[in-house]
Amino acid sequence: MEDKIISIIGSYDKDPERLMDILLSIQHEFGCVSEIAVSVIARELGLSEVDVVQTRSFYHFFTVEPVGKYAVYFNNSVVSMMMGMQDVMNEFEQLTGIRIGEKTNDGLVSLHTTACIGMSDQEPAALINNVVFTRLNPDKAKKIFEDMKAGIPVEDMIGDTGDGNNAHPLVRAMVSNNIQKAGPVTLGDYYEGISLKKALQMNPKNIIDEVKASNLRGRGGAGFPTGLKMLFCSLNEGDKYVICNADEGEPGTFKDRVLLTERLPMIFEGMTISAKGIGAKEGILYLRYEYKYLRAYAESVLEELRSKNMLGKNILGTGFDFDIRIQSGAGAYVCGEESALIESSEGKRGEPRNRPPFPVQSGYKHKPTVINNVETFCSIVKIIEVGGLWYSKLGTADSAGTKLLSISGDIPKPGVYEIEWGMTVNEMLEMVEATDVQAVQMSGPSGLCINPTQFDRKIAMEDLACGGSVIVIGKQRDILKDVVLNFMEFFEDESCGSCVTCRSFNMILAKQMKKVVEGHATRNDLKNMKEWSKIIASTSRCGLGQTSSNPITSTLANFPELYEARTVDVAYQSDFDMDKAIQEACEVVGRPARVPHHN
Numbered sequence: 001m002e003d004k005i006i007s008i009i010g011s012y013d014k015d016p017e018r019l020m021d022i023l024l025s026i027q028h029e030f031g032c033v034s035e036i037a038v039s040v041i042a043r044e045l046g047l048s049e050v051d052v053v054q055t056r057s058f059y060h061f062f063t064v065e066p067v068g069k070y071a072v073y074f075n076n077s078v079v080s081m082m083m084g085m086q087d088v089m090n091e092f093e094q095l096t097g098i099r100i101g102e103k104t105n106d107g108l109v110s111l112h113t114t115a116c117i118g119m120s121d122q123e124p125a126a127l128i129n130n131v132v133f134t135r136l137n138p139d140k141a142k143k144i145f146e147d148m149k150a151g152i153p154v155e156d157m158i159g160d161t162g163d164g165n166n167a168h169p170l171v172r173a174m175v176s177n178n179i180q181k182a183g184p185v186t187l188g189d190y191y192e193g194i195s196l197k198k199a200l201q202m203n204p205k206n207i208i209d210e211v212k213a214s215n216l217r218g219r220g221g222a223g224f225p226t227g228l229k230m231l232f233c234s235l236n237e238g239d240k241y242v243i244c245n246a247d248e249g250e251p252g253t254f255k256d257r258v259l260l261t262e263r264l265p266m267i268f269e270g271m272t273i274s275a276k277g278i279g280a281k282e283g284i285l286y287l288r289y290e291y292k293y294l295r296a297y298a299e300s301v302l303e304e305l306r307s308k309n310m311l312g313k314n315i316l317g318t319g320f321d322f323d324i325r326i327q328s329g330a331g332a333y334v335c336g337e338e339s340a341l342i343e344s345s346e347g348k349r350g351e352p353r354n355r356p357p358f359p360v361q362s363g364y365k366h367k368p369t370v371i372n373n374v375e376t377f378c379s380i381v382k383i384i385e386v387g388g389l390w391y392s393k394l395g396t397a398d399s400a401g402t403k404l405l406s407i408s409g410d411i412p413k414p415g416v417y418e419i420e421w422g423m424t425v426n427e428m429l430e431m432v433e434a435t436d437v438q439a440v441q442m443s444g445p446s447g448l449c450i451n452p453t454q455f456d457r458k459i460a461m462e463d464l465a466c467g468g469s470v471i472v473i474g475k476q477r478d479i480l481k482d483v484v485l486n487f488m489e490f491f492e493d494e495s496c497g498s499c500v501t502c503r504s505f506n507m508i509l510a511k512q513m514k515k516v517v518e519g520h521a522t523r524n525d526l527k528n529m530k531e532w533s534k535i536i537a538s539t540s541r542c543g544l545g546q547t548s549s550n551p552i553t554s555t556l557a558n559f560p561e562l563y564e565a566r567t568v569d570v571a572y573q574s575d576f577d578m579d580k581a582i583q584e585a586c587e588v589v590g591r592p593a594r595v596p597h598h599n
């Protein structure tokens with residue numbers, strides 16, 4: 001065992017900054033990262049055992065004890081649970097005779113839960129040894145368990161897996177991506193290499209000017225102007241880096257999965273153009289662990305681009321060098337936050353950094369770094385191909401271009417829709433043929449839960465911002481139990497724990513929400529929940545804590561009657577003005593009110 005561990009460490013040049021990859025390889029090889037492995041890693045990398053344990057303990061998919069030969073990770077996020085995951089989990093527990101969190105005595109199966117795996121269009125879904133199983137039900141569970149007992153490898157369980165089995169080498173052929181509506185930018189025609197050739201002939205300043213002219217704003221949620229980000233980075237001295245954020249973890253979003261399977265060469269082309277613009281030589285695609293099944297495919301695309309001289313040294317004979325490596329995550333929603341992602345890429349716990357300095361000043365390896373969302377890089381390619389002016393005319397004045405929405409929940413055609421910014425929620429609901437809608441959860445848990453009186457609002461940065469997740473909630477749903485409680489438990493689990501308020505109040509809010517759902521909460525509890533929500537929003541270091549109370553504050557504001565119906569003693573009166581509360585919180589910390597931040 002020790003020899004194997006040493007050889008894995010050697011394959012990463014004994015570089016402590018590659019600790020994540022080393023741990024991932026060891027977890028893959030031995031089914032866990034044991035205490036012995038920790039000692040060997042620490043010794044070989046010249047780290048303390050505490051350093052190694054700190055990183056191991058941070059991520060969901062590293063385990064101290066070996067997982068089962070078949071490690072089943074059920075997605076327990078909102079849409080999966082809405083679509084019947086509880087029945088599937090019950091069936092597996094019954095079949096295996098173990099509870100979630102346990103392993104069978106013979107080591108055959110272990111059962112776990114995990115947050116959204118980016119399959120909300122095909123729920124209920126689970127990962128078994130990194131293979132996606134979709135549209136599960138108790139009958140499929142029985143068949144899968146039979147196959148497990150027969151020792152059939154997960155990749156060969158075709159037929160059990162539904163549309164989502166993407167362990168196949170031709171991953172694109174096997175993934176059902178549910179592209180319901182392609183638009184002119186990211187899911188429109190893509191001509192490989194055209195934009196790159198053009199950009200390589202351009203002066204870096206002109207590349208940045210073209211992106212600025214497009215008015216493109218980042219598609220990860222915060223909506224920062226992409227051209228400005230490139231400009232700020234380019235003005236700094238020293239080595240520079242380009243990072244693509246493919247950590248897509250916001251419950252309900254899966255649009256980056258679609259781009260990663262349908263438009264991977266376009267993503268890499270966008271990164272290369274950005275690198276030329278800012279003067280970077282190295283790039284990283286940070287791929288969330290839940291998309292590990294895409295890694296081999298992604299490596300093959302990189303190889304192909306290198307063989308076409310579209311990556312590597314002297315790209316297309318222009319003297320420009322740039323290459324990309326893939327960094328896998330290991331399961332932590334907060335790593336989607338850009339500075340946490342950078343920490344993780346350096347082999348550490350994914351704890352967000354204090355900002356400033358921003359990544360454009362001090363990012364990966366403390367060098368100037370541009371970090372953008374997958375969709376943003378695809379948009380850059382189109383902008384260079386067709387021109388910033390053309391792009392700026394799509395959408396609205398403040399939100400140029402198109403946006404990919406991952407639309408799921410109680411609708412007949414869940415999937416990815418490329419829309420122009422400015423579409424109203426009503427128009428969106430008509431497009432997806434939704435009926436009997438009680439609420440729409442815009443931009444995932446960190447966004448807002450809106451009621452039908454707000455369906456005439458525009459999906460745009462200046463009105464209803466959206467990073468990509470749209471969950472349609474039908475009239476049959478219990479919003480407080482099925483949605484808000486699930487979201488609050490999600491934030492409780494995903495807080496990195498650095499800020500006292502985020503760590504403790506998210507836990508308290510989840511408990512209080514349970515109390516509401518069970519019908520024991522009082523009016524005083526609701527008052528406290530409002531106060532705590534304000535405190536978390538105003539005192540947390542990163543966007544997770546700054547928005548984690550949104551599920552409560554937005555439903556208190558938009559669905560007060562649901563709380564009233566469940567509150568004991570005095571009836572709850574909605575005197576809560578969320579916009580005012582956010583404004584007040586922002587004043588406390590001296591920054592402008594923010595929009596929901598990501599996908």
Ligand SMILES: Cc1cc2nc3c(=O)[nH]c(=O)nc-3n(C[C@H](O)[C@H](O)[C@H](O)COP(=O)(O)O)c2cc1C
Pocket residue numbers: 217218219220221222223224245246247248249250333334335336337338339371372373374376542543544597598599
């Ligand atoms: C908790 C948290 C999770 C995030 N997750 C993602 C993500 O999965 N993908 C993403 O692109 N941005 C995510 N973001 C936003 C990033 O911090 C960052 O703003 C973004 O990657 C910048 O790219 P853009 O300018 O192209 O949007 C997240 C932010 C927070 C606070």
Ligand code: SF4
Pocket residue numbers: 334351352494495496497498499500502503540541542543544545546
């Ligand atoms: S707000 Fe929460 S997730 Fe963000 S740094 Fe603080 S504790 Fe960590």
